[in-house]
Amino acid sequence: MAHIFLSDGRRLRLRLFPKPKGKPPKRAPAKPEPASLFARPDDDEVVVAAAETMAARVMGLVMLNRGNAAILERFNELGIRDWWLTSGCIAQTVWNLRSGRPAEEGIRDYDVVYFSEDETEEAEDQVIRDSAKMFADLPAPLEVRNQARVHLWYPEKYGVNVSRLENASEGILRFPSTTTAVGVRRTGEDYLDVFAPFGLTNIWDMVVKPNRALPISNIYAEKSARWQKQWPQLVVRPWVIEQED
Secondary structure: OOEEEOOOOOEEEEEEEOOOOOOOOOOOOOOOOOOOOOOOOOHHHHHHHHHHHHHHHHHHHHOOOHHHHHHHHHHHHHOOOOEEEEOHHHHHHHHHHHOOOOOOOOOOOEEEEEOOOOOOHHHHHHHHHHHHHHOOOOOOOEEEEEHHHHHHHHHHHHOOOOOOOOOHHHHHOOOOEOOOOOEEEEEOOOEEEEEOOOOOHHHHHOEEOEOOOOOOHHHHHHHHHHHHHHOOOOEEOOOOOOOOO
């Protein structure tokens, strides 16, 4: 299991969700080798090891952002079980540090998605007020949204009907870009959980790719254009798959 070290010397073990799958990197043609006491790792082990190595790289940078670190350290005190720190504050921290900039530069807000079966606006507002009070020291505002309520306001705001969500992770699966569809949270004193359904390589490589789960190409275009203006090194993939002649 991979791990990262915090600035105070504590170690956090990384847990990846869902379990990494895919094709292992290509190997050179096999050559005769002397007998070994240890068996060669199988393909699944190779994939998991590569994913954990990337997670350790990315999360090591994510935790250098004071806002991210504070949220991950304290958000559990609100008593919410199903939550993720997510979206721009994760990817943009990595992009900043990979570009030689301060970790928090240009980050407009910090996003937390959570899930509570209480769909009332009053209950969500209370969580927003409580979190705003707890995180008044952040370098940018904290945006908190209950994913159980998304289907109630999304059609009016974006003109797209969405089905009812069952947990906070499902909300991340609908983000306009697969690159920023990542969630992070602390579990207990020892674990840093990472929800990365599309992997973390594109964050590290500064490649923005669309997520076509919903017909929201306009939102993807607006966000990706803004990001590329701020981080010119970004490679932005088009929403529409270009046809070859």
